[in-house]
Amino acid sequence: MHHVPTLDIRRYDSDRDAFVAxxxxxxxxxxFCCISGHGIDRELIDGAYDAFRRFFALPDEVKRKYHVPGGGGARGYTPFKVETAKDSQYPDLKEFWHIGREIPRDSAFAAWMPPNLWPEEVPEFRSYGYGLYQALDALGxxxxxxxxxxxxxxxxxxxxKTDQGNSILRPIHYPPITEENIPNVRAGAHEDINFITLLVGASAEGLEVxxxxxxxLPITTQGDAIVVNxxxxxQRLTNHVYPSTTHRVVNPRNENARKPRYSVPFFLHPNPDVVLDPLPECVTPDNPRRYDTSLTAHEYLQQRLREIRLI
Structure with missing residues (x-):
């Protein structure tokens, strides 16, 4: 039986060659791999989850104050059943919030990376949310x-190439499934758009690769492990040496389907002007160059956001 391994990142300092291999x-x-030994404070993770839960428990009209029409979900709140996996006929059964990088408003990237919104109803949301953002950015x-x-x-x-990346922390709430005959998938089969994704708290069943x-293949984590994919x-930059694997979130086949599910992925993006041409180190006779057109990270992101119906 294959399983996605869990590796202790402290070995990068003590046993580097073997860990890298x-x-x-x-x-x-x-x-995919699960990373343990990362040192992110449990109190930070638990505090962030608590603040996110309290926000999602607010009345719908309060949450919608933080929805930015035409913003492509870049910041603030995106309501239930808006995002749709590429090529899927069903919208995803989730609502979410986007926290982005805090950058100077005179930055060259300011037009693409708007200021964050923060819900005044949950004062701790900002400190825990951005604290977790920074911790996962450093781990990534x-x-x-x-x-x-x-x-x-x-x-x-x-x-x-990532120090000004358009990275996103996305607290997600999958409400309990209460209707019968609903598609058995909370988030449709998809690949992520960005460089790497770090998922904190994948202890709830449902994630499959x-x-x-x-x-x-189901993935659940033990202890402090964080799923990183x-x-x-x-995938494009490494000419598919590192594959971007299809994954989904399914409804548990037990009473947990009737419970809400919370998930907090961090999507680590390159800086918007990074060109995603295959690296020469990843082009070989056995793995010839797969892409002929040059695209920047920002151009690629826009193309994909249109496909998943966020813009």
């Missing part, structure tokens, strides 16, 4: 260092 092998096979940068080494790049290759053999932008 094992991490790289996990991503080449699954596009550590994972990218190991991924860079695995494909023969300098350790800090990605540092100046499509293996190369075409079967759905490859997105389409990194």
């Amino acid at each position: 094992e991490l790289g092998a996990a991503y080449r096979q699954f596009g 940068s550590r994972v990218l260092r190991a991924l860079a080494l695995h494909i023969g790049l300098p350790e800090h290759y990605f540092a100046d 499509l293996t190369r053999e075409g079967t759905w 490859i997105g389409d932008m990194l």
Whole structure:
């Protein structure tokens, strides 16, 4: 039975070569790995989840004050059944909020990265939400260092390509399934758009990954482990050396389907002007270059947001 491995990121400092080899092998096979030993404070994670739950429990008309029409869901609140997985006929059974990077308003990227919104009804939302954003951003940068080494790049290759990334922390609420005959999927089968995604609190059942053999493999984490997977932008940049694997969230086949599910993925994006051409290190006779057109991260993101009906 295949399973997605859990690796302790502290081994990057104590046992680097072996850790990089094992991490790289996990991503080449699954596009997914679980990372433990990351040191993110449990109180920060629990405090953030509590603040997010309290926001989603607010009345619908209060939450909708923070919905930005025409904003593509970039910041603030996106209501239930808006986002639709690419090529899916059903909208996803979820509502969510987007927290983005805080950047100076005179930044070259300010037009693409609007200021954050914060719900006044839940005062702790801001400190916990942005605290978790920064912690996951830092952890993602550590994972990218190991991924860079695995494909023969300098350790800090990605540092100046992600330090102003249009990254998003997305608290999600999947309400309890109360209707019968509803599609058995809370979030349709999809691949992520970005570089890597870090998912905190995937302890609730439902997340499944499509293996190369075409079967759905459930992923739940133990202890402090965080699920980290490859997105389409990194797949493109590495010429598919690191695959962006199809995954979905299904309804549990037990009483947990009647319970709400909360999930907080962090989508780590490159800076908007990074060109996503395949890296020469990833183009070989066995893996010829797969992309001929040049695209920046921002152009790619816009194209994909249209496909999932957010813009």
